Amino acid sequence: MTSIIKKRYVDNLNFYKSSGPTLAKLETTGLALVISLSLVGCEAPLNLEGVEAEKQKQVRRTDQLQGIAANATTLVVVGSDGLVLTSPLDQLSWTRHQLDDAPALVDVAVCPDESFVALSIDKKAWFSRDSGATWQSKKLPTAEDLLDLTCAPDNSIWVVGSFSTVLNSTDKGESWHETTLNEDAMLTGIQFVDQNTVFISGEFGLVSRSDDAGMSWNTPEMIPNDFYTHAAHFTSASEGWVGGLSGQILYTEDGGISWEKQLTPTESPIYGFYSVGEKLFAFGDHSTLLSFTGQDWAEIDTHGRPVYLRDVTQLKSGNFLLAGGSGSLFSLAIQPTSGK
Template sequence: MKTPTLTCCSLALGACLLLPGAWATPLPDRLERPSRLSGQAHNAPLVAVQRLADRLVMVGADGHIVLRSLDGQLSQAAVPVDLLLTAVYFVDDQHGWAVGHDGVVLRSNDGGASWRKQLDGRTINTLMLAWAQAEVDRLAAGTTVDEQALDNARFALDDISAGVAAGPSRPLLDVWFRSPDEGWVVGAYGMLLHTRDGGESWAYVSELDNPDRLHLNTLLGLANGDLLIAGEGGRLYRHSAGRWQPAQVLTPASLYKLVQLRDGQVLAMGFGGALLRSADLGRHWQAIKLPSAANLYGAEQLADHSVLFSGQAGLLYSTDLQGFRLLQPSDKALWLGAAALADGTLALVGSRGLRLLGRDELKEYLQ
């Protein structure tokens, strides 16, 4: 197995441009060294944002987790690791998780004010190695040996062993929890882990239809209990009624984000201007033609039900998912996520940190 690099699996979107030389520090040090506190953390690269009832929670470079209160006050949480954080998800206003490089999973029980490490790549390596060895032993002990399956299992064991030798080097790219107890994380090289106790223990999930271990970039839980995962090669995976279904290939382009709108529609977006929508919870998809082939990284539905897409070329705005307008705030940046606030302000995060577009300013762009 190749060692993940910033080029191949930092958010699957070229974060090497944001963080040159970020792997120069030995990996174990990054997992044990707390993130540095800085009065300018909100101006450093930020990757993901979530709005809670009384605050924004943003994660990004160097283990930075930045909070913004309703009155505009910014603060930086103390974080026990100093590495790139790629995603954040709060299941309610108190209980949240953040994930990132080196297989790190962090948990907060106080709305993001404080964080503790629950998992890192060293434990993930142990989980994967134990699974691979058990699979080889199971197949070898069968009364009728499936030689092809046994060869595949032995190859997987060798591959995982090589990855273990590289250290805690598998980035996690997204996280989603159904409740304060049950959740999943996904990442590079087909990484999928599941917890039933709030992240205190994790199980490696091997049943996904992903024999080539393509990167898994995003996951989304639906109201009917299904779980969707999307990633490299435009593949979509569904867990329904307790079983993983065969993968769908939606597009040749890699998918980066899954979003569900208020009317139930599901959007899948990614590289090369790929945008698809589904009106039946992801069973059937329709491609949407865009005015630009720039990469899309996220979407936020506004109060009037219009949608803003964040991406490489700026922002795409649409009222009906048929016509689109390209918006580019004056400080051109790579926008990775957005969150709409109750007062109409739009919070953008990206390569230049946090950018706030006031309601009047946003209206000017949309006129």
């Protein structure tokens, strides 16, 4: 599985498609009739008040939230069924939007020019120049599945996906350039450390660096034991962390040539990293939120349900805003352990 959360949409879609004939067969056997007869005499009138009340909420339990980004004035959160939530940065007051055709959105980023860009699983990039109020889509010209995007310091858009594919656009999606590392691996992340240094990471422990803003890529280094990289975070051309299954976090100080396993207090998959100044955090499944202590990782109590956390950002108040499964979107005061 390439990314447990981002690929869940595709898996669910395939399940429902394949279930059609099976469900029809069950009906012809009379199973549906048996069930309906067993309920005769005990059926209560439906109470739809709770359903209607839920529909009136800006954030709902059925929302599967996938990404957060913020410019100078606005927070944008994206998720399932074309969901876009916007809020003023200085106060959490959400407005709900839905994109045309309800695409499954898997990521969102903000560019230096304050515009937003989002990625949907149907191979489209979505652009907003008005702080998330309206969006325009651009089709990505590739047959590959796409999982992650970022906006570079020069406002160019970068997207990565299957068969180690990298696409970039310098004109807000009007045209795209596609390249590949010719590795049969799903890329799950791309990060600009600075204007010229870029890392891509993904399946089978693949890590590759560009020193010329993505124009060329170093021969990929492979993390041992086919490590599946859900998330990567680099602070320089040499220092970085990767997170994967079973709560594993690895550290490199030589640009990915060698890796050291760091101790974590969880066995839940790690889905992302977030840095604030010198502080580094990791987050993942089962409401996992960790703080780096300088040598290993300490757990932060999120007081949450056992849902996945997909993204984190810091609010002006200093609190963290966390987003994830089952409509999880909440603010949390953080007292991180001091570290490097």
